[in-house]
Amino acid sequence: MQLNILVATTCFLLACWLPTLTQSQESAKSRDRSEEDLAEIVDTLRQAVPFDDEVIPAGETYLRVLQSAVTALYASDKLKRHRIEHERKWNAAREKHATAAVPTTGSAFNCDVVRSHSPPTSVDKLRPADIDVVGAIGDSLTAGMGIYSKNLLTIFTQYRGHSFTMGGKEDLSQHTTMPTVLKKFNPKLTGFSTGISGPDGIFAGFNEAVVGNRAEDMPRQARQLVEKMKKDKKVAFEPIGS
Numbered sequence: 001m002q003l004n005i006l007v008a009t010t011c012f013l014l015a016c017w018l019p020t021l022t023q024s025q026e027s028a029k030s031r032d033r034s035e036e037d038l039a040e041i042v043d044t045l046r047q048a049v050p051f052d053d054e055v056i057p058a059g060e061t062y063l064r065v066l067q068s069a070v071t072a073l074y075a076s077d078k079l080k081r082h083r084i085e086h087e088r089k090w091n092a093a094r095e096k097h098a099t100a101a102v103p104t105t106g107s108a109f110n111c112d113v114v115r116s117h118s119p120p121t122s123v124d125k126l127r128p129a130d131i132d133v134v135g136a137i138g139d140s141l142t143a144g145m146g147i148y149s150k151n152l153l154t155i156f157t158q159y160r161g162h163s164f165t166m167g168g169k170e171d172l173s174q175h176t177t178m179p180t181v182l183k184k185f186n187p188k189l190t191g192f193s194t195g196i197s198g199p200d201g202i203f204a205g206f207n208e209a210v211v212g213n214r215a216e217d218m219p220r221q222a223r224q225l226v227e228k229m230k231k232d233k234k235v236a237f238e239p240i241g242s
Helices: 002-017 028-048 060-075 077-098 178-185 215-231
Strands: none
Touching: none
16 A cells, blocks of 8 residues: 555656656666666655555555655655756746747627716616726636646646636737727726736736635725725726715
């Protein structure tokens, strides 16, 4: 059982951190070095996890053995070197990945874009072209988490610029979102997200959504959204009521 845990853990982490070990383009010398590194990592694991003939019971013992295996992997100098190199390559390619062409999911547009003659005082009279500012609160859906992810390394990336509620990076012909629709009615629309970003990033706009937040977090997000709008010079913030 311990051996199975060790093998499964090793395979998963190596698959995530050491893709260069399996590339067919590697030279023979590089492959030999990788095999030596792998052997050393496995040997480190064998020393960290006690092997015996007893069956491992479920629960705390299982977790303790698994934790020992993961700790040993992190402590391995060989693995650390490979992981740092992989992270360096990933960070170098991140910007290219972020700006790469995305699938076209646009829509046609043939609607009336006339604004109201005077600012509407009731939502019943509000037209799409009257909307000047957009903002949002929410969780991972509004944050656009993993929208264009193709692997485990990008599953938590927040593609806010393509979020269906707040994404405005593209125009309507390329990507259909609420902001891209509203921009057709009002080209001066502001507040939408324009790229990969956290809630406080430069591409977030007025998208205050936080991955993992729940209903009880919405009042806090709403207050933060209001404060952000108040500080933005492009927004004529006029609170209603006392």
